Amino acid sequence: MSTATETGTAPTLRIAAGILRPLMNVVVTMTAVIVLWIVFLQVYDLDPLVAKSPVDIFHYLFTGADAGAHRSLVASGLGRTLLDAGLGFVAGLVAAVVVAVVFVLLRSVEQALLPLAVVVRSVPLVAMTPLITLVFGRGLMATTVISGLVVFFPALVTMTFGLRSASRQAADLCRAYGAGGWTIARKVMLPSAVPAFFASARVGVPGALIGAMLAEWLSTGQGLGYAMLKDSSTFDYDHLWASVAVLTAVSALAYNIIAAVETVALARFAPGVRPGT
Numbered sequence: 001m002s003t004a005t006e007t008g009t010a011p012t013l014r015i016a017a018g019i020l021r022p023l024m025n026v027v028v029t030m031t032a033v034i035v036l037w038i039v040f041l042q043v044y045d046l047d048p049l050v051a052k053s054p055v056d057i058f059h060y061l062f063t064g065a066d067a068g069a070h071r072s073l074v075a076s077g078l079g080r081t082l083l084d085a086g087l088g089f090v091a092g093l094v095a096a097v098v099v100a101v102v103f104v105l106l107r108s109v110e111q112a113l114l115p116l117a118v119v120v121r122s123v124p125l126v127a128m129t130p131l132i133t134l135v136f137g138r139g140l141m142a143t144t145v146i147s148g149l150v151v152f153f154p155a156l157v158t159m160t161f162g163l164r165s166a167s168r169q170a171a172d173l174c175r176a177y178g179a180g181g182w183t184i185a186r187k188v189m190l191p192s193a194v195p196a197f198f199a200s201a202r203v204g205v206p207g208a209l210i211g212a213m214l215a216e217w218l219s220t221g222q223g224l225g226y227a228m229l230k231d232s233s234t235f236d237y238d239h240l241w242a243s244v245a246v247l248t249a250v251s252a253l254a255y256n257i258i259a260a261v262e263t264v265a266l267a268r269f270a271p272g273v274r275p276g277t
Contacts, residue, residue, distance in 0.1 A: 021259075022256035022257070022259035022260045022263075023256060023260065025252075025256050025259070026249075026252050026253050026256050029252045029256075030248075030249060030252060033248055033252075034054050037053070037054055038053065038054065041053055049237070050237055051237075051241075052237055052238055052241040052242075054245075056238065056241070057238070057241055057242050057245050060238045060239075060242050061074070061242055070238075070239070070242065073239065074224070074239065074242055074243060074246055077222075077223050077224035077226075077227045077243065078223075078224055078243075078246060078247070078250070080216070080222050080223035080224070081209070081212050081213060081216065081223040081224045081225060081247070082250070083140075084140070084143040084144070084147055084212035084215060084216065084220075084223060085147055085208040085209045085211070085212035086208070087140065087143070087144040087147070087148075088143065088144045088145070088146065088147020088148040088149075088150070088151060088208050088211055088212060089147065089148075089151055089201075089204055089205065089208035091144055091145075091147075091148040091151075092147065092148035092149065092150065092151025092152040092155060092204060092208065093151055093152075093155055093197075093200060093201060093204055095148065095152055096151070096152050096153075096155035096156040096158075096159050096200065097155075097159055097197065099113075099156055100155075100156055100159035100160040100162075100163055101163065101185050101189070101190075103156075103160055104160060104163045104164055104185070104189065105181045105182070105185060117153065117156070121153045125146065125149065125150065125211070125214060126214070126218070128146075128149075129146060129214065129215065129218045129219060130218070132145050132146055132219075133218070133219045138219050138220050138221070139220065142215060142219050142220065143211075143212055143215035143216065143219065143220055146211050146212075146214060146215040146219070147208045147209075147211035147212045147215060148208075148211070149211065150204075150207040150208060150210060150211035151200075151204035151207050151208050151211070154200065154203055154204065154207070155200035155201075155203070155204055158196050158199055158200045158203070159193060159196050159197065159200055161196060162192065162193030162194075162195065162196020162197065162199075163185070163189045163190070163192070163193045163196070165192060165193070165196075166188050166189040166192035166193070167188065167192065170188045171184050171188050171189075174187060174188060194265055194266060195262075195266065198258060198259075198261070198262035198265065198266075201258045201262075202255055202258050202259060202262075205251060205254045205255050205258060206251045206255065209247060209250070209251055212225065213225030213228070213247075217229050224243045224246075224247065227239070227243060228240055228243050228244070231243070
């Protein structure tokens with residue numbers, strides 16, 4: 001009885017530790033960012049009118065006379081940016097999984113489309129944005145496409161490698177029982193690619209935010225991306241630095257939330273694999 005209880009408790013403790021570790025990483029990451037921020041300002045001796053310190057931003061957002069209005073201003077832009085980035089993140093990740101499965105099962109499709117994907121990826125996104133805006137307009141669809149493209153290409157490479165890393169013995173066993181390619185992909189390849197999926201998701205989070213801000217800057221005129229562009233021309237450096245600080249914190253938090261979800265998912269689908277591998 002005692003041995004069985006200990007056996008059941010050990011995975012639970014590992015999952016709990018795996019969830020708490022990413023959340024602690026947020027604190028460590030933000031502490032390192034603040035330290036580097038202070039060191040950067042001290043080393044380059046920047047003008048306090050332009051370069052704001054962490055204390056200045058804390059006062060701007062929390063302790064100043066107009067802190068409530070400042071928080072509302074940042075939050076309104078952040079909400080739009082998170083919507084843009086979230087839709088692009090999901091669209092890019094789902095598209096990468098689907099295309100990777102097609103590439104693995106249909107080599108002829110991969111040979112035909114992969115060179116095209118490489119050509120598209122080699123074109124700077126800044127240069128593609130006007131064309132994307134022309135095709136999809138200046139609304140939510142354009143930001144989803146631009147943000148999704150940033151996520152799509154790295155995820156496609158990672159997912160393709162993850163799918164091809166599936167056990168050949170398991171795939172051969174499925175074929176022996178008459179399973180087709182799509183069944184093998186669903187039963188063998190996709191479960192084996194769970195670590196690759198979460199690696200793609202972790203890398204895609206900051207990329208989706210960057211893509212969303214780029215779209216807001218060049219296309220939609222909304223969200224924190226556009227607000228930060230205006231800040232540089234209106235000399236509202238407090239809001240500019242506060243926006244950068246908030247986006248950095250959100251990116252770190254989202255990255256580590258995905259890492260925490262990864263721990264639970266790997267315990268379910270790939271118990272022998274450690275998170276982050």
